[in-house]
Amino acid sequence: MKLQELISYLEKIAPSSYQEDYDNSGLIVGEMSQEVNGAIISLDCTEAVVDEAIANGVNLIISHHPIVFKGLKKFNRKSYVERVVMKAIKHDIALYAIHTNFDHVLAGVNSKICEKLGIKNPSILSPKTGILKKLVTYCPVEFADRVREALFSAGAGKIGRYSECSYNTDGFGTFKAGEGTNAFVGEVGELHKEAEVRIETVYPVENERKLVLALLTAHPYEEVAYDLYPLTNAFTDVGSGMVGDLQQEIEELDFLHFVKDQLGAKVIRHTELLGKKVKRVAVCGGSGGFLLGKAIGAGADVFITADYKYHEFFDAEKKIIIADVGHFESEQFTQELLFDILTKKFPNFALRLTEKNTNPINYLI
Template identity: 55%
Template sequence: MVYLIKDVISHLESIAPSAYQESYDNARLIVGSPEAQVTGIICSLDVTEVVVEEAKTKGCNLIVAHHPIIFKGLKSLTGKNYVERTVIKAIKDDIAIYAVHTNLDAVHQGVNQKIAQKIGLSDTKILAPKKGLLTKLTTFIPRDNSEEVLQVLYQAGAGIIGNYSHCSFQTEGEGTFLPMENATPHIGSKGKEERVAEKRVELMFPAHLQSKVLQALKSAHPYEEVAYYLHPLDNDHQEVGSGMIGQLPEAIPGMDFLQHLKKSMGLQVLKHTAVLDKKISKVALCGGAGIFLLGQAIQSGADVFITADVKYHEFFDADQQILLADIGHYESEIYTKELLKDLLSQKFSNIATYLTNVVTNPISYL
């Protein structure tokens, strides 16, 4: 079967919607045409000239990366830095670049879940769920049509709460209406008031699916004019947010945990605060620069917080309340390329999908 780049994008955005990226981010198709046929995919943390050359050598015309090669706007393409040289090379070699960044950080099955799996955590949850991402739909459906309409709404992505689907609240009542001169009523006659047994149905959906959900409602609802209203919700979206928290199989001493962390994540070195006189059981983490979550990690009762890019004075903020470990930005997110390969191989089994062999870490250790 032939797949286009837009098919790959659609699949990834069904898992990590672009609506979940941070406002400063640039997660998107950065180079290339969405209509191009995919010949092969390279999965990488970063994109550099060497990664583009690797893609060319392996016959791949799509690089799926975590970090966007273009983060801020480019005002010229003269090759004066590695970003411009990489983009120029990708265009010349007809290789597309797609980035899935903070939106993949934000979802439960994303970057932080991959780290949690490497460490061996269970019962994982989002550390800091986001608000303002959910909407409630209330509509009124003839009783005899309610199940049919509900199934269409569920298929459009409505009615999911955590690990449960097909979630709705329904009450029965009576709807009244009088079709006027220009109406073409499904039930009743012009100029005659009708009374119909109806169900009031309420269900939640991710706000970015609003157009899809409303289109599904209107396509399945039998009435010419569909009565509904929408309520933005301030609820936490438990499956979307920053960081993650989970449990070790058993509590272990702090130094033993740091050794386990070093081995499981393949670290050459890690930085950490003083080891506290208590065992490690509850683990909070955030791939990349996540020190902004230190307060939530402490409040959650975690024994350790693992992240990267911690500044000198920020280590003091642990204040002997939690063990703080900085494992490095590249090191914390390098297994994201494995996550991407798994997500793509499961969906597109007939497309050659590779992990990059290029070490893009700009930091070396002596």
């Protein structure tokens, strides 16, 4: 199939607009129009994974981590990044990364960690702002239901676990149709007053084009009046980390051993035990130290993440247990999550998980 079809599906699940500013998710090597015959899914895109794709005759690699974070000025094989990109181009292998945008969605990286650890009813730990907007429009009373339904079907009106949310005010609109118009109501050259409903509803910014098109299609007027407003509200469906509760309380040390086993961690670096049972747990795949305050504020007993520096462990201040399980260990199940998502949608497309261990860290036990 065309690469565009696969990427479009992935970015419906994790829109590229959800990624952090420093990130480089998306198509790194390749063309949207190219045909892809299969894909290897990997946490990292290393030279060994590219060799694996070549050996298996596969022309797409889907990784969580982008191989390129910063601009490349030279291509002379002196770094592993240059070698990977050059080899992929030479063998016409597309490279696609789905990184922090996949971290930030409800059914993404952190939900998989929660699943592995038996964390129930997880929610976003730090919801993102700048993603929601509000649409306001005005339509004749008898068309209000049709317009609302069109907007909801296009992705508007979701607030938390509630859907089809809107606010509606009765009023009237005025207009005078000019020459050459095809007014739905009123006469050319005459001021017309029409009973209308003001409809307000919120939507994620990535749905805007679809939403406006739905509005223009459902609305009876030749010229549709509508306003789009940016909002600073947090979007609870999108953001960093997750927090939830275990089925039942468990002793701290027992829980850490459980985490170690479930995540296949060689070692867990953690702050001192606090002498109380664990019930509420916060998680963030990868480098999540910036969420410590949020984890404490959410009432978590343990915060599971990676990449903690020595002095940062002091920040727990006996309010929470920080458990650093390792970057690879916290995100490794992203591969199987992507595999499951794509297999369900494209059951006849050749997908395979990499057989390469891309973890650059080794442990002397």
